[in-house]
Amino acid sequence: MVTLAYVEKDDAVRKHFSTSINCWDECELISSKPSIIQLIEVPAESSLSQIVLLGLDQPTLGDILGIRVLKSRYPSIKVIGISLTVREGVVKRAVHFGASSYLGMEESDTVFIKTIKAVLKHDHCINSYAKKKYFTADVSSLDMAPMLADAEISEAEMKLLKILPTGLTYKQIADKCKLSIKTVHSHREKLFNKLNVTSRQELAVIAIESGLFRSTSEAL
Numbered sequence: 001m002v003t004l005a006y007v008e009k010d011d012a013v014r015k016h017f018s019t020s021i022n023c024w025d026e027c028e029l030i031s032s033k034p035s036i037i038q039l040i041e042v043p044a045e046s047s048l049s050q051i052v053l054l055g056l057d058q059p060t061l062g063d064i065l066g067i068r069v070l071k072s073r074y075p076s077i078k079v080i081g082i083s084l085t086v087r088e089g090v091v092k093r094a095v096h097f098g099a100s101s102y103l104g105m106e107e108s109d110t111v112f113i114k115t116i117k118a119v120l121k122h123d124h125c126i127n128s129y130a131k132k133k134y135f136t137a138d139v140s141s142l143d144m145a146p147m148l149a150d151a152e153i154s155e156a157e158m159k160l161l162k163i164l165p166t167g168l169t170y171k172q173i174a175d176k177c178k179l180s181i182k183t184v185h186s187h188r189e190k191l192f193n194k195l196n197v198t199s200r201q202e203l204a205v206i207a208i209e210s211g212l213f214r215s216t217s218e219a220l
Contacts, residue, residue: 002116003048005031005039008055009196017105021053024109027116036066037202040073047074051116054099056090057083060195062202064093065209071098078119086129095134101125148210151194158212160187165204165213 004027008014014032021029031045036054039046046052052070056063067079081094081102091102100119103112118125126132153161163173170188174181191203207213 002027002120003050004029004116005033005045005049005052006055007033007036007039007052009034009058010055013055013057017055020109024113026113035198035202036063036070037197037199037205040066040070041201046070046077049074049077050120052077052079054079054081054094055083055105056081056094057085058196059090059093060197060202060206062195062197062206064090064097065205066202067094067098068209069205078123080115080119080125081130091129091131092134095130099130101127102129103127104129148206148212153191153194154187157187157191157194160184161191161203161207162212164200165207 004021006014006018006021006029008017011034014034018029018032021027030048031039031042033039033042036052039049039052054063054067070077070079078100079094079098081091081099082105083090084105086102086104094102101115101124103115115125115127124130124135126135159177160173163176168176170184171181173179174184177184188200188203192198195203195206197203197206204213
């Protein structure tokens with residue numbers, strides 16, 4: 001029996017597709033979460049999953065970079081990106097940051113199960129979405145700057161994003177930046193909305209994996 005975890009931020013899609021997964025032969029869905037960071041935060045579920053199906057219809061930096069974080073903590077876990085609308089740029093980033101394959105959600109159950117088995121046996125599965133060249137390209141060529149630029153983050157919000165991974169409390173950050181705690185919280189909420197994330201942990205992942213945060217001393 002293959003143990004699966006499913007990550008999808010859209011509640012309706014997650015509920016519907018989870019029902020489909022539960023009908024697959026030889027597969028057991030043991031976890032369903034709205035974000036990959038929330039999955040990582042539950043070791044009892046993430047560590048027991050052999051395959052993570054990651055919904056990437058509206059991917060954020062947190063989703064893409066979260067693949068690397070998950071793989072760094074649980075190297076044996078395989079990630080398969082899935083989406084209703086398959087975009088080459090998303091597939092390329094997902095594969096480069098650790099995904100083992102990619103599928104359109106409208107593929108048949110047979111194709112999903114075949115891909116899952118191939119990933120478990122060979123570590124990855126090349127298909128019409130996850131092309132061979134994506135697995136051999138240099139990940140350093142992927143520049144995260146355009147994705148941050150598209151979010152139109154202000155200078156003040158960017159400063160907060162760089163500090164978040166330090167572990168300082170919001171009160172300590174406010175004191176350090178000579179801001180009110182209310183202003184810090186306002187910047188945080190704007191980052192949540194612009195980057196389509198829901199937690200400080202996801203913001204920290206974005207800051208670290210995109211190269212904005214390099215060290216605590218540099219951030220402060």
